[in-house]
Amino acid sequence: MEKASWKHRWMTLRKAVWGGILPILILGSIYSGAATPTESSIIASAYAIVVSLFVYKETSLKLWHKIFRETIGVTAMIMLIIASAMLFSLYLTQEQIPQQLATAMLSMPSLNVVLFFVLTAVLFLVLGTFLESSSIILITLPLLMPIMLSLDVNPIHFAVVMIVNMEIAQVTPPVGLNLFVISGITKEKLGTVFYGAVPFTIVMALCMIIIMIWPGLALWLPDTLFGKS
Structure with a gap:
């Protein structure tokens, strides 16, 4: 692959910050005592949905049927x-x-x-x-x-x-x-x-x-x- 420029690296880093917040949110809420692991998973899921829909725009409401179906299969x-x-x-x-x-x-x-x-x-x-x-x-x-x-x-x-x-x-x-x-x-x-x-x-x-x-x-x-x- 072509070597990335520093400008491209900084843009990628800024974009990745939203994803990097997720493990901090999960572990931080657990170890601070603000939430149990189960509650933390709910908070993280809600955060991931918001970021994927409105920040990264990688998913749309049309994909929810497929997402729910795969989630139900793995959970079951x-x-x-x-x-x-x-x-x-x-x-x-x-x-x-x-x-x-x-x-x-x-x-x-x-x-x-x-x-x-x-x-x-x-x-x-x-x-x-x-x-x-x-x-x-x-x-x-x-x-x-x-x-x-x-x-x-x-x-x-x-x-x-x-x-x-x-x-x-x-x-x-x-x-x-x-x-x-x-x-x-x-x-x-x-x-x-x-x-x-x-x-x-x-x-x-x-x-x-x-x-x-x-x-x-x-x-x-x-x-x-x-x-x-």
């Missing part, structure tokens, strides 16, 4: 996956399978902090291939909390490690919710999306290991803001 797919995962979660809970796994893994006599983190990471990764993240948290956290406190593990440190675990669970089949979302939006095969996510999954796993080894990475900011945890 996601809701069906979540409903199936919750149903499977109910079955596992009734059969006490996660509880048995957690009890078996964490009742080891030689359990220490390092082994605790390794075993819980394995437990979350295994459950994450079948269950939705909120189900995993609701099922396992009441079992892990007493053991975590008895080992003097910082709750914030454990929460950060658990969140990274849940992020990995979102991109691991067969119930990797983010994989289905991207597949539905891009119309790509699920296998193609999964292979594309593999490098990022490896990086997240490495980040999780680093956070396990150096708790200060997870605790520095809350300790700075609120004092020692």
Whole structure:
């Protein structure tokens, strides 16, 4: 392509500002406490509609039928996956399978902090291939909390490690919710999306290991803001 002039770059930058405001609006409203993640998504959707119609003028009212139809299709797919995962979660809970796994893994006599983190990471990764993240948290956290406190593990440190675990669970089949979302939006095969996510999954796993080894990475900011945890 022909090299862009500085004038063209500045014009493009000014045009991109409207799109750049969107992630700031989403994250800013959540982290400031002004809105919940669900409310933030509504605000962001309304903002995106206004900008696309009146600023970028990329859409028109004639396209709304197609837009709504595609949105309903992707949303229905996601809701069906979540409903199936919750149903499977109910079955596992009734059969006490996660509880048995957690009890078996964490009742080891030689359990220490390092082994605790390794075993819980394995437990979350295994459950994450079948269950939705909120189900995993609701099922396992009441079992892990007493053991975590008895080992003097910082709750914030454990929460950060658990969140990274849940992020990995979102991109691991067969119930990797983010994989289905991207597949539905891009119309790509699920296998193609999964292979594309593999490098990022490896990086997240490495980040999780680093956070396990150096708790200060997870605790520095809350300790700075609120004092020692």
